[in-house]
Amino acid sequence: MLAYIGLGSNLNNPKQQIKTAVMALHATKDVEVVNLSSLYQSPPVDDSKQPDYINAIAQVNTHLTPLELLYACQAIETQQHRVREKKWGARTIDLDIITYGVQVVASKQLVIPHPEMMNRAFVLIPLAELEPDLKVPVLGPIEDIIQELGAYQLTKL
Template sequence: MLAYIGLGSNLNNPKKQIKDALIALNTEADVKVVGLSSLYQSPPIDNTNQPDYINAVCEVHTHLTALELLFVCQNIETAQHRVREKKWGARTIDLDIITYGVQVIASKQLIVPHPEMMNRAFVLVPLAEIEPDFKVPVLGHIQELIEKVDTSTLIKL
């Protein structure tokens, strides 16, 4: 299965946090990172007083189910000392499954495509960098989604 995972960090050396998460993903027996966007810098979503985020999107091939992949992502977050104090709070690492093949999933644990991806330039732009003709299940063509978001604060590193 082909899946895209968004990575983000704004604490404890964010570039290293993303690198470490990618290494951890790639060492999983049933996950292979096959594509990676550039890194992008963006301000916090809620404009709170916290450092800017560093974000990227990776493409993985996996034999895991979507829920199994979610658990792998959560285990990596835990290993990298992710603390969930408040929504959109500062974090060492965040791993979000953006898409999982063409599947549409709406469960208590996981919603795919990611329910906020169409509002996030820091997800859409890196995803389009990897796959410029991508059609997001239910939501449409990636380029059309990008046209609907503000990309002015997104900085490619």
């Protein structure tokens, strides 16, 4: 199954945190990282006083189920000392499943496509870089979603 994983970090050398997470993803059984977007820098979504984020999207082939992939991502976050103190707080690493093939998942643990993706330039722009013709389940063509987003603050590194 082709899936896209969003990666973000703003603590403890964010570029290295993303690199480490990508290597850990690739080392995960039944997961192969096949492509990685450029890195992008963006301010925190809630305008709080914390460092800017570095973000990327990894394209992966996987034989894991969506929940198994979620657990693999959470294990990587734990390995990289992710602390969940407050929503949208600073973090060493964040891994989110953005899409999983054409599947739609809505459970207590997981929602796919990611429920905030249409509001996040740091997800949409690198996703479109990897797959410009992507049609996101429920939401439609990626280029239409980006147009709906309007203005955004994002710097390609």
